Amino acid sequence: MTGHDRPLTARVEALREGVRRVNAKLPDLPAREVVLMRMLCLLGWEFTTNLDRRLRKHGLNDTDFRTLMVLFSSPDGMAHPSxxxxxVTLSRTNMTRIGDVLVARGLVTRTPSLEDRRRIVMRITAKGEALVRKLVPPLYPVLTALFADFGVREKRQLEALLLRLAAAFDAVDFRKES
Known part of the structure:
Protein backbone atom coordinates (compact mmCIF):
# COMPACT_ATOMS: atom_id res chain seq x y z
CA MET A 1 0.00 0.00 0.00
CA THR A 2 1.51 3.35 -1.05
CA GLY A 3 1.13 6.52 0.99
CA HIS A 4 -1.67 7.76 -1.24
CA ASP A 5 -3.57 4.49 -0.87
CA ARG A 6 -3.65 4.79 2.91
CA PRO A 7 -6.81 6.21 4.46
CA LEU A 8 -6.67 9.96 4.86
CA THR A 9 -7.07 9.67 8.63
CA ALA A 10 -3.97 7.44 8.74
CA ARG A 11 -2.03 10.00 6.71
CA VAL A 12 -3.17 12.76 9.07
CA GLU A 13 -1.98 10.70 12.05
CA ALA A 14 1.39 10.14 10.34
CA LEU A 15 1.60 13.88 9.71
CA ARG A 16 0.85 14.59 13.38
CA GLU A 17 3.49 12.10 14.48
CA GLY A 18 6.04 13.68 12.14
CA VAL A 19 5.32 17.13 13.56
CA ARG A 20 5.72 15.72 17.11
CA ARG A 21 9.18 14.41 16.13
CA VAL A 22 10.15 17.75 14.60
CA ASN A 23 8.84 19.54 17.71
CA ALA A 24 11.12 17.36 19.87
CA LYS A 25 14.09 18.63 17.82
CA LEU A 26 12.81 22.19 17.48
CA PRO A 27 11.02 22.94 20.79
CA ASP A 28 9.84 26.42 19.72
CA LEU A 29 7.99 25.00 16.71
CA PRO A 30 4.34 26.16 16.70
CA ALA A 31 3.34 22.50 16.37
CA ARG A 32 -0.44 22.87 16.49
CA GLU A 33 -0.34 25.56 13.80
CA VAL A 34 1.93 23.41 11.64
CA VAL A 35 -0.45 20.46 12.02
CA LEU A 36 -3.46 22.63 11.13
CA MET A 37 -1.79 24.08 8.02
CA ARG A 38 -0.54 20.68 6.87
CA MET A 39 -4.01 19.20 7.41
CA LEU A 40 -5.57 21.98 5.32
CA CYS A 41 -3.01 21.36 2.58
CA LEU A 42 -3.56 17.59 2.72
CA LEU A 43 -7.35 17.94 2.59
CA GLY A 44 -7.14 20.41 -0.30
CA TRP A 45 -4.75 18.14 -2.18
CA GLU A 46 -7.01 15.12 -1.58
CA PHE A 47 -10.11 16.94 -2.81
CA THR A 48 -8.31 18.31 -5.88
CA THR A 49 -6.83 14.89 -6.72
CA ASN A 50 -10.24 13.23 -6.54
CA LEU A 51 -11.87 16.04 -8.51
CA ASP A 52 -9.13 15.76 -11.17
CA ARG A 53 -9.84 12.03 -11.48
CA ARG A 54 -13.52 12.78 -12.18
CA LEU A 55 -12.70 15.61 -14.58
CA ARG A 56 -10.12 13.61 -16.54
CA LYS A 57 -12.97 11.53 -18.00
CA HIS A 58 -14.14 14.77 -19.64
CA GLY A 59 -10.70 15.90 -20.80
CA LEU A 60 -10.36 18.55 -18.08
CA ASN A 61 -8.26 19.13 -15.01
CA ASP A 62 -8.91 21.19 -11.89
CA THR A 63 -7.58 24.46 -13.33
CA ASP A 64 -9.57 24.05 -16.55
CA PHE A 65 -12.66 23.39 -14.45
CA ARG A 66 -12.06 26.34 -12.10
CA THR A 67 -11.61 28.62 -15.12
CA LEU A 68 -14.90 27.39 -16.59
CA MET A 69 -16.62 27.82 -13.21
CA VAL A 70 -15.42 31.43 -12.85
CA LEU A 71 -16.75 32.21 -16.31
CA PHE A 72 -19.98 30.30 -15.61
CA SER A 73 -20.48 32.21 -12.36
CA SER A 74 -19.80 35.67 -13.78
CA PRO A 75 -22.96 37.68 -14.51
CA ASP A 76 -22.22 37.94 -18.23
CA GLY A 77 -20.19 34.72 -18.61
CA MET A 78 -17.01 36.59 -19.43
CA ALA A 79 -13.76 37.83 -17.89
CA HIS A 80 -10.37 39.16 -18.86
CA PRO A 81 -7.53 36.62 -18.60
CA SER A 82 -5.75 38.81 -16.02
CA VAL A 88 -8.11 30.82 -10.45
CA THR A 89 -4.65 31.47 -8.93
CA LEU A 90 -2.63 30.91 -12.07
CA SER A 91 0.21 32.67 -13.85
CA ARG A 92 -0.49 34.48 -17.13
CA THR A 93 1.45 31.77 -18.99
CA ASN A 94 -0.70 29.01 -17.53
CA MET A 95 -3.88 30.99 -18.19
CA THR A 96 -2.84 31.34 -21.84
CA ARG A 97 -2.31 27.57 -22.05
CA ILE A 98 -5.66 26.85 -20.37
CA GLY A 99 -7.37 29.38 -22.61
CA ASP A 100 -5.86 27.64 -25.65
CA VAL A 101 -7.18 24.27 -24.45
CA LEU A 102 -10.67 25.57 -23.65
CA VAL A 103 -10.91 27.51 -26.92
CA ALA A 104 -9.76 24.46 -28.94
CA ARG A 105 -12.50 22.40 -27.27
CA GLY A 106 -15.12 25.06 -28.03
CA LEU A 107 -15.83 25.66 -24.32
CA VAL A 108 -14.81 29.33 -24.36
CA THR A 109 -14.14 32.05 -26.90
CA ARG A 110 -11.35 34.59 -26.81
CA THR A 111 -11.93 37.94 -28.51
CA PRO A 112 -10.53 41.46 -28.29
CA SER A 113 -12.35 43.71 -25.82
CA LEU A 114 -14.73 46.25 -27.32
CA GLU A 115 -13.54 48.89 -24.80
CA ASP A 116 -9.81 48.29 -25.25
CA ARG A 117 -8.68 46.25 -28.27
CA ARG A 118 -5.39 45.47 -26.48
CA ARG A 119 -7.28 43.45 -23.87
CA ILE A 120 -8.75 40.02 -24.46
CA VAL A 121 -12.13 38.80 -23.25
CA MET A 122 -12.80 35.15 -22.54
CA ARG A 123 -16.44 34.08 -22.64
CA ILE A 124 -17.98 30.71 -21.83
CA THR A 125 -19.84 29.18 -24.77
CA ALA A 126 -23.14 27.29 -24.72
CA LYS A 127 -21.07 24.10 -25.00
CA GLY A 128 -19.01 25.17 -21.97
CA GLU A 129 -22.15 25.94 -19.98
CA ALA A 130 -23.63 22.57 -20.93
CA LEU A 131 -20.47 20.82 -19.72
CA VAL A 132 -20.58 22.68 -16.37
CA ARG A 133 -24.26 21.73 -15.97
CA LYS A 134 -23.28 18.11 -16.61
CA LEU A 135 -20.22 18.04 -14.30
CA VAL A 136 -21.41 19.92 -11.23
CA PRO A 137 -24.57 18.06 -10.10
CA PRO A 138 -22.73 14.72 -9.59
CA LEU A 139 -20.53 16.54 -7.06
CA TYR A 140 -23.51 17.39 -4.82
CA PRO A 141 -23.64 13.97 -3.10
CA VAL A 142 -19.87 14.02 -2.55
CA LEU A 143 -19.96 17.44 -0.90
CA THR A 144 -23.02 16.51 1.13
CA ALA A 145 -21.31 13.32 2.34
CA LEU A 146 -18.09 15.15 3.27
CA PHE A 147 -20.03 17.48 5.56
CA ALA A 148 -22.71 15.02 6.70
CA ASP A 149 -21.39 14.91 10.26
CA PHE A 150 -21.38 18.70 10.55
CA GLY A 151 -24.44 20.59 11.73
CA VAL A 152 -25.49 23.90 10.19
CA ARG A 153 -23.88 25.78 13.10
CA GLU A 154 -20.60 23.88 12.72
CA LYS A 155 -20.48 24.61 9.00
CA ARG A 156 -21.03 28.32 9.70
CA GLN A 157 -18.30 28.21 12.36
CA LEU A 158 -15.89 26.46 10.01
CA GLU A 159 -16.61 29.00 7.29
CA ALA A 160 -16.07 31.88 9.74
CA LEU A 161 -12.81 30.34 10.99
CA LEU A 162 -11.51 29.80 7.47
CA LEU A 163 -12.44 33.38 6.60
CA ARG A 164 -10.44 34.57 9.63
CA LEU A 165 -7.52 32.45 8.45
CA ALA A 166 -7.82 34.02 4.97
CA ALA A 167 -7.73 37.48 6.58
CA ALA A 168 -4.62 36.44 8.54
CA PHE A 169 -3.00 35.36 5.26
CA ASP A 170 -3.77 38.79 3.86
CA ALA A 171 -2.07 40.39 6.88
CA VAL A 172 1.10 38.25 6.78
CA ASP A 173 3.77 39.02 4.20
CA PHE A 174 5.17 35.64 3.14
CA ARG A 175 7.57 37.33 0.74
CA LYS A 176 9.75 38.53 3.60
CA GLU A 177 12.81 36.40 4.09
CA SER A 178 13.29 35.15 7.64
Missing part, protein backbone atom coordinates in the same frame (compact mmCIF):
# COMPACT_ATOMS: atom_id res chain seq x y z
CA UNK A 83 -8.85 38.68 -13.80
CA UNK A 84 -9.08 34.92 -14.28
CA UNK A 85 -5.43 34.57 -13.22
CA UNK A 86 -6.27 36.12 -9.85
CA UNK A 87 -9.49 34.19 -9.34
Missing amino acids: DLCHL
Whole structure:
Protein backbone atom coordinates (compact mmCIF):
# COMPACT_ATOMS: atom_id res chain seq x y z
CA MET A 1 0.00 0.00 0.00
CA THR A 2 1.51 3.35 -1.05
CA GLY A 3 1.13 6.52 0.99
CA HIS A 4 -1.67 7.76 -1.24
CA ASP A 5 -3.57 4.49 -0.87
CA ARG A 6 -3.65 4.79 2.91
CA PRO A 7 -6.81 6.21 4.46
CA LEU A 8 -6.67 9.96 4.86
CA THR A 9 -7.07 9.67 8.63
CA ALA A 10 -3.97 7.44 8.74
CA ARG A 11 -2.03 10.00 6.71
CA VAL A 12 -3.17 12.76 9.07
CA GLU A 13 -1.98 10.70 12.05
CA ALA A 14 1.39 10.14 10.34
CA LEU A 15 1.60 13.88 9.71
CA ARG A 16 0.85 14.59 13.38
CA GLU A 17 3.49 12.10 14.48
CA GLY A 18 6.04 13.68 12.14
CA VAL A 19 5.32 17.13 13.56
CA ARG A 20 5.72 15.72 17.11
CA ARG A 21 9.18 14.41 16.13
CA VAL A 22 10.15 17.75 14.60
CA ASN A 23 8.84 19.54 17.71
CA ALA A 24 11.12 17.36 19.87
CA LYS A 25 14.09 18.63 17.82
CA LEU A 26 12.81 22.19 17.48
CA PRO A 27 11.02 22.94 20.79
CA ASP A 28 9.84 26.42 19.72
CA LEU A 29 7.99 25.00 16.71
CA PRO A 30 4.34 26.16 16.70
CA ALA A 31 3.34 22.50 16.37
CA ARG A 32 -0.44 22.87 16.49
CA GLU A 33 -0.34 25.56 13.80
CA VAL A 34 1.93 23.41 11.64
CA VAL A 35 -0.45 20.46 12.02
CA LEU A 36 -3.46 22.63 11.13
CA MET A 37 -1.79 24.08 8.02
CA ARG A 38 -0.54 20.68 6.87
CA MET A 39 -4.01 19.20 7.41
CA LEU A 40 -5.57 21.98 5.32
CA CYS A 41 -3.01 21.36 2.58
CA LEU A 42 -3.56 17.59 2.72
CA LEU A 43 -7.35 17.94 2.59
CA GLY A 44 -7.14 20.41 -0.30
CA TRP A 45 -4.75 18.14 -2.18
CA GLU A 46 -7.01 15.12 -1.58
CA PHE A 47 -10.11 16.94 -2.81
CA THR A 48 -8.31 18.31 -5.88
CA THR A 49 -6.83 14.89 -6.72
CA ASN A 50 -10.24 13.23 -6.54
CA LEU A 51 -11.87 16.04 -8.51
CA ASP A 52 -9.13 15.76 -11.17
CA ARG A 53 -9.84 12.03 -11.48
CA ARG A 54 -13.52 12.78 -12.18
CA LEU A 55 -12.70 15.61 -14.58
CA ARG A 56 -10.12 13.61 -16.54
CA LYS A 57 -12.97 11.53 -18.00
CA HIS A 58 -14.14 14.77 -19.64
CA GLY A 59 -10.70 15.90 -20.80
CA LEU A 60 -10.36 18.55 -18.08
CA ASN A 61 -8.26 19.13 -15.01
CA ASP A 62 -8.91 21.19 -11.89
CA THR A 63 -7.58 24.46 -13.33
CA ASP A 64 -9.57 24.05 -16.55
CA PHE A 65 -12.66 23.39 -14.45
CA ARG A 66 -12.06 26.34 -12.10
CA THR A 67 -11.61 28.62 -15.12
CA LEU A 68 -14.90 27.39 -16.59
CA MET A 69 -16.62 27.82 -13.21
CA VAL A 70 -15.42 31.43 -12.85
CA LEU A 71 -16.75 32.21 -16.31
CA PHE A 72 -19.98 30.30 -15.61
CA SER A 73 -20.48 32.21 -12.36
CA SER A 74 -19.80 35.67 -13.78
CA PRO A 75 -22.96 37.68 -14.51
CA ASP A 76 -22.22 37.94 -18.23
CA GLY A 77 -20.19 34.72 -18.61
CA MET A 78 -17.01 36.59 -19.43
CA ALA A 79 -13.76 37.83 -17.89
CA HIS A 80 -10.37 39.16 -18.86
CA PRO A 81 -7.53 36.62 -18.60
CA SER A 82 -5.75 38.81 -16.02
CA ASP A 83 -8.85 38.68 -13.80
CA LEU A 84 -9.08 34.92 -14.28
CA CYS A 85 -5.43 34.57 -13.22
CA HIS A 86 -6.27 36.12 -9.85
CA LEU A 87 -9.49 34.19 -9.34
CA VAL A 88 -8.11 30.82 -10.45
CA THR A 89 -4.65 31.47 -8.93
CA LEU A 90 -2.63 30.91 -12.07
CA SER A 91 0.21 32.67 -13.85
CA ARG A 92 -0.49 34.48 -17.13
CA THR A 93 1.45 31.77 -18.99
CA ASN A 94 -0.70 29.01 -17.53
CA MET A 95 -3.88 30.99 -18.19
CA THR A 96 -2.84 31.34 -21.84
CA ARG A 97 -2.31 27.57 -22.05
CA ILE A 98 -5.66 26.85 -20.37
CA GLY A 99 -7.37 29.38 -22.61
CA ASP A 100 -5.86 27.64 -25.65
CA VAL A 101 -7.18 24.27 -24.45
CA LEU A 102 -10.67 25.57 -23.65
CA VAL A 103 -10.91 27.51 -26.92
CA ALA A 104 -9.76 24.46 -28.94
CA ARG A 105 -12.50 22.40 -27.27
CA GLY A 106 -15.12 25.06 -28.03
CA LEU A 107 -15.83 25.66 -24.32
CA VAL A 108 -14.81 29.33 -24.36
CA THR A 109 -14.14 32.05 -26.90
CA ARG A 110 -11.35 34.59 -26.81
CA THR A 111 -11.93 37.94 -28.51
CA PRO A 112 -10.53 41.46 -28.29
CA SER A 113 -12.35 43.71 -25.82
CA LEU A 114 -14.73 46.25 -27.32
CA GLU A 115 -13.54 48.89 -24.80
CA ASP A 116 -9.81 48.29 -25.25
CA ARG A 117 -8.68 46.25 -28.27
CA ARG A 118 -5.39 45.47 -26.48
CA ARG A 119 -7.28 43.45 -23.87
CA ILE A 120 -8.75 40.02 -24.46
CA VAL A 121 -12.13 38.80 -23.25
CA MET A 122 -12.80 35.15 -22.54
CA ARG A 123 -16.44 34.08 -22.64
CA ILE A 124 -17.98 30.71 -21.83
CA THR A 125 -19.84 29.18 -24.77
CA ALA A 126 -23.14 27.29 -24.72
CA LYS A 127 -21.07 24.10 -25.00
CA GLY A 128 -19.01 25.17 -21.97
CA GLU A 129 -22.15 25.94 -19.98
CA ALA A 130 -23.63 22.57 -20.93
CA LEU A 131 -20.47 20.82 -19.72
CA VAL A 132 -20.58 22.68 -16.37
CA ARG A 133 -24.26 21.73 -15.97
CA LYS A 134 -23.28 18.11 -16.61
CA LEU A 135 -20.22 18.04 -14.30
CA VAL A 136 -21.41 19.92 -11.23
CA PRO A 137 -24.57 18.06 -10.10
CA PRO A 138 -22.73 14.72 -9.59
CA LEU A 139 -20.53 16.54 -7.06
CA TYR A 140 -23.51 17.39 -4.82
CA PRO A 141 -23.64 13.97 -3.10
CA VAL A 142 -19.87 14.02 -2.55
CA LEU A 143 -19.96 17.44 -0.90
CA THR A 144 -23.02 16.51 1.13
CA ALA A 145 -21.31 13.32 2.34
CA LEU A 146 -18.09 15.15 3.27
CA PHE A 147 -20.03 17.48 5.56
CA ALA A 148 -22.71 15.02 6.70
CA ASP A 149 -21.39 14.91 10.26
CA PHE A 150 -21.38 18.70 10.55
CA GLY A 151 -24.44 20.59 11.73
CA VAL A 152 -25.49 23.90 10.19
CA ARG A 153 -23.88 25.78 13.10
CA GLU A 154 -20.60 23.88 12.72
CA LYS A 155 -20.48 24.61 9.00
CA ARG A 156 -21.03 28.32 9.70
CA GLN A 157 -18.30 28.21 12.36
CA LEU A 158 -15.89 26.46 10.01
CA GLU A 159 -16.61 29.00 7.29
CA ALA A 160 -16.07 31.88 9.74
CA LEU A 161 -12.81 30.34 10.99
CA LEU A 162 -11.51 29.80 7.47
CA LEU A 163 -12.44 33.38 6.60
CA ARG A 164 -10.44 34.57 9.63
CA LEU A 165 -7.52 32.45 8.45
CA ALA A 166 -7.82 34.02 4.97
CA ALA A 167 -7.73 37.48 6.58
CA ALA A 168 -4.62 36.44 8.54
CA PHE A 169 -3.00 35.36 5.26
CA ASP A 170 -3.77 38.79 3.86
CA ALA A 171 -2.07 40.39 6.88
CA VAL A 172 1.10 38.25 6.78
CA ASP A 173 3.77 39.02 4.20
CA PHE A 174 5.17 35.64 3.14
CA ARG A 175 7.57 37.33 0.74
CA LYS A 176 9.75 38.53 3.60
CA GLU A 177 12.81 36.40 4.09
CA SER A 178 13.29 35.15 7.64
